Amino acid sequence: MQEETLSPPKPPERRDRVVIRFAGDSGDGMQLAGTRFTETSAAFGNDLATFPSFPAEIRAPQGSLAGVSSFQVHIADWDILTHGDEADVLVAMNPAALKTNVRDVVPGGLILVNEDAFDERNLEKAGYETNPLLDDSLSGFHLLTAPMEKLTKIAVKDTGVKGRAVLRSKNFFALGLISWMFNRPTAPILEWVKTKFGEDHPVARANIEAFRAGFNFGNTTEEFHHTFEVAPAKLPAGEYANITGNQALAWGLVAAAKAANLQLFLGSYPITPATSILEEIARLKHFGVKTFQAEDEIAGVGVSLGAAFAGHLAVTTTSGPGVALKSETLSLALMTELPLVLVDVQRAGPSTGLPTKVEQSDLMMALHGRHGEAPLPVIAPASPSDAFAVAMEAARIALKYMTPVILLSDGYLANSAEPWQIPDFDALPEFDISYTTEPNGPDGNFLPYARNEETGARPWAIPGTPGLEHRVGGLEKEALTGNVSYDPDNHELMTLARAAKIAGIADDIPELEVEGPDDAKILVVSWGSTYGAVRAGVINATKEGTPTAHVHLRHLNPLPRNLEHILRSYDKVLVPELNTGQLASVIRSAYLVPTATLNKVQGAPFMAHEITKKIIDMTEDPS
Amino acid sequence: MTTETRYSRADFQSGQEVKWCPGCGDYTILASVQNFLAELDVDREKHVFVSGIGCASRFPYYMNTYGMHSIHGRAPAIATGVALANPDLTVWVITGDGDGLSIGGNHLIHALRRNVDLKILLFNNQIYGLTKGQYSPTSELGKRTKTSPAGSVDHPFNPVSLALGTEATFVARTIDMDRPHTTDMLRAAYGHKGTAFIEIYQNCNVFNDKAFQILTGRQERDANRIYLEAGKPIVFGADNEMGVTVGLDGAKIVKVAEVGMDAIAVHDPAKPNPGVAFLLSRLSHGPTGPTPIGIFRQVQRQTYGDLMMGQIEEAKERNANASISDLVSQHGTWKVE
Structure with missing residues (x-):
């Protein structure tokens, strides 16, 4: 099939923005369909923002309300700020997906349904007493139905996929149909399939055939003849990449290590929704980064603190429950005054809470969740792409002030994507970081707790440096010498010095700029x-x-x-x-x-x- | 063994007042380590001592090297970070039976299985000293302490058995009072590439005095110390009249005269399978009778650090001059004019 035969026949309706939500069972491939639609829209030049939402269980019971997975994408011809409050278009692959998502569709919005999944069993699982496609419960919407499973089966029959694998391609049928409806370029999607599965692989052929069947179903079925166009956005000139928050954090940390001319060390333990940072950095070994998958959260931060002592840019990544486990080591990092970045990708808590869902409820823990008087810098990114700059800022503060820094991201930023105007990496500022190699004491001795007058930071003398042998540790240290001290005045002096160091960072961060009209009340x-x-x-x-x-x-x-x-x-x-x-x-x-x-x-x-x-x-x- | 070196013991003393109780076995171990390092003649700044919490864990403060007195149980994790960050360092872990086997048991077993280049010295005094005398995970069953007035009902760990169970590549045991043997074990551990684990029986003369009396008392020690030496039959006793046999039903104490010398096991710590070493470690639990000391197991296996650095070097070769721009462009980009 040639590309030109895939063009819709009628002039499309122009929209400045559209919000589309793909929803289905967690095994229906909705994250993949949404991501592909996003990438092709990015390549087309729309501004966009996404919001993936999925259950904590890898496969919740099929067809159940708990098992619904969705991916919302907002595309626009202007610079947008959110993934969209409500969906203009909902793709529902089964009754449970319809039931859990219909409340977020705008009145009069378009609902596209896989009618083959609306059998008695699935309706019952979703708690529908009558079939919503047949009663008038969806009369406030523009309802379109397609026999997606039946048509997918026919489309893939000569591709070599068999059995249960056949229906796996139905997400591509839905994607094809939506791509037709919104005039998306098809080449990026088809190219991706070929690269991902191998050009001649049966799965690649099946997905491509299902995609084309969906696209052509739109083209040839009168009911679908209304199509839409969302023009490219007028974003500032430059080169863009579509980026999620966790990707931006990973790349920002790598960039920070380069800016500081240090090796990056990431000690971490897998935890939702932070794991993909470890996964991303683990595949960047060619940058000389060291990643360590520890036996537990405590060891994750422990190895990082050890690496910091030995002179690396040390990072640990986790989510709320992990922060709780790491807090004792964070206190030691604070007491030993070593640089460390702790990334907390917050999720809804307490306890295991809602592991895949967003919340900002670790702020108090970040600010106060340590024993003793233990203030630390805390910073947070505002958007997925902002996480790149914030990762660099966290590292800058940690290294300059010799302190652990807590970076508060969250489950929404972690998985959501937006276009990122790629900075000129060669022009990024370099951090002026150097290890101490010479004695700093009056009589040629080394004073590990002598502070920099401007920053309050102590010197970073790493093991292996001759003549600067010293001991750090959790016991209170005497000012200057770093010897263990139980002196009451010294403890107060050191407590206040540590606090003053952190408070002083206020002079090293930009003032806030208010956005909004002068007459605001x-x-x-x-x-x-x-x-x-x-x-x-x-x-x-x-x-x-x-x-x-x-x-x-x-x-x-x-x-x-x-x-x-x-x-x-x-x-x-x-x-x-x-x-x-x-x-x-x-x-x-x-x-x-x-x-x-x-x-x-x-x-x-x-x-x-x-x-x-x-x-x-x-x-x-x-x- | 005395050769001229740049260092004397004093070069490894930090000048901080040593604050263990008078008569504590830790003093002896500190002296053994300081003397050994002076004799070793490796640059002082290349040594890093990392400890957890407990009496033993004050050790780094007394060493004029790099050091970190860290968190209860976490020393193996922190030391792993130091060792992986800089393979040129010699990283020593100082821990105790409470620190290493109770609160930090998880980190200890994972360090041992990974074979990170660490030298782990576990001071086993079978009691919590710093908190003044509660039973520890190596205290004998029925131990009466302030937290177990009716006797503890915890079955204790045998640290050497535990280490062998993790397939640690170097496992040894020594006794604080036996300084020549301690030095031999330190030297062997230093020379081992990978994780070296030494259990040191250490007397707490305040809260658990004479716990190792059968191995240290003048009257008892000859009859109870079984020195393990590679390539030699495992015999002991004042006149080597006792020996050890190893069979499917375990290791057994026998009279050499009754079984004949040929039946006595010849010690081979380099056996790839840790099974025989494990059987030897079961001879005495506690210790309550004749107890092997020496190197139970010493085998070569690639270290975690070498494997990790190997992957990094290989990735760098495949992807020379990698830049962040390349990384981003591989991900897919587009231009807005």
Whole structure:
């Protein structure tokens, strides 16, 4: 089949943005269909944002509500901020996928259904008493049905795949149909299939045939003749790559090691949703990076601390339960004043919680979750691509100030993707890092706890350096000499010196810039992955007549030095968070500024309209 | 063995006041290690001592080398990071029976199975000393302590059996009071490429005095120390009148005269299979009778560090001059004009 025969016959309807959600059983290949649609849209030049959502179980019972996996992608011809509040198009591969996702479809939105899966058994599993395709429960939507399984079977019959493998290609049928409907270039998808499975492999042939069958089904079936076009976005000129948060973190850490001219060492233990950082860095051995899959979370940070002592840029990656296990070692890193980056890809907790779902509920643990007086720098990326810069910033602070740094990402950033304008890697700043090699004491001795006057950092003298032999450890150290000291005044002096070092970082981070109109009365303060939804919500509120200002925090400790001034410049302050009000508590206690909160702990990101509604409600509330 | 070297014991003393209880076996071990390192004549800055928490774990503070007094049980993990970061260093782990076998048991077994280039010295005094006398994972069953007033009901570990079970490549046992033997074991461990594990029976004269009396008392020791020497029949006793046989039903103490010298097992620590070494380790649990000391097992296996560096070097050769730009472009990029 030739490419040109795949062109739709009618002029398409132009849209500036569309949100499409692929939903099916966790074995239906919806993540793959969504990712392929995303990549081809990226190649086409749309701006985009994605939101994969899947169950914690690898294969929950087939057809069950718990087993539904979905992938939402927002494509636009302009610079978008979120993965979209509601879906304009829902692809539902079975009744459970329809049932769990239909509530997120815009009124009048398009629902495309695999009608073959709507048999009695699947309907019952999804809890439908009557078939929603036959009753009028979907009358508020534009419902399209296709016999995807039947047509996939026919399409792949000569490709060599057999048995249960035949139906595995039905996600490509759905992808073909949606690609036709949205005028996607097909070449990137077909090329990917050939590269992934091998050109002549039966699975490659089956997927390609299923894709074409889906595409042609749209082309030849009158019901589907309405197609859409979303033009390329006018993004700033440059080269782009589609990137997830975990990828950006991995690459940012590699870039940081290069900037510091150090070897990267990652000690880690697999944990959702952080594992793919370890996986990504483990395959980058040609950069000289060392990865170590430890026996447990404690060893993961332990080996990293050892590598830091020996002079590497040391990192450990984990999620909330792992942070709890690592906290004792984090305290030792703080006490020994060695550089270390701990990446916490937050998930919904406590305990095992919702391992694959997003939450921002580890902020208090990052700030305070250690024994003793143990302040540490804490920073958080705002978007998947921002994670690259934030990884570099975490490393910069750790190395310059000889301290562990906690980087708070989350499950949403980890797996979501957006276009990233690739920086000029050769122009990235270099970190001025050097090991101490000469004695620094008055009589030619080495003082491991003599501090740099500007930063408060102690010298980094690594084992193997002649003449600078010294011992570090968890017992309190005497200022300057680093000898064990039980002196009460020394303990207070060292406690305050460690705290002052961290507080002083405020002078080394940029001041906040407020986004929004001058006449705003309300300030919204956000942090982490909620940036896109909050930004979009604030813009909408302003458009709807409530001028609203917005600041977004990258640095959670120390807080930017102009934050207090900004907070005091507005009548009302709103802090939306995916927790029960942790940053709001921090702001209240640090500045005694009243803050309103908007909290969500549903394992899902904010929708922009939730932010807008809260802002407008606040203006209507006279208090 | 005295040869002229750059160092004396004093060069390895940190100048910090040593604060173990007077009469503690740790003093003897410290002296053995300092003397050995002086004799070894390797650059002082190449040695790193990493310890956990406990009496033994104060050790690094007293050594004028690089060192880290870390967290209870975590020394093997932290030391692994040091060793993998810089293979030119000699990384020593100082741990105890509580530190290494209780809270840190997991890290210890994984370090042993990985064969990271570490020298692990486990000071076994069969008691918690730093917290003043609670039973440890090597205390004998029925031990009465403040936390086990009716006697402990914990079956103890045999540290050598445990290490052999992990297929550690070097496993030895020595006694604090026997300084020449301790030095021999340190020398052999230093020369071993991979994880070397030495259990050192160490007397806690305050909370568990004379736990090793049958091996250290003048009256008892000759009848109870079984020195394991490679290539030699395993015999012991004042006149080597006792010996050890090894069979399918285990290792047994026998009178040489009764079985004949040919029946006595000849020690071979280089056997690839750790089975016989394990049988020898079962001769005495505690110790409660004749107890083997020496090298149970010493075999060559590639170290974790060498395998890791091998993969890195190979990847670098395949992908010379790798840049982050290349990495990103392999991922797929597009241009916006």
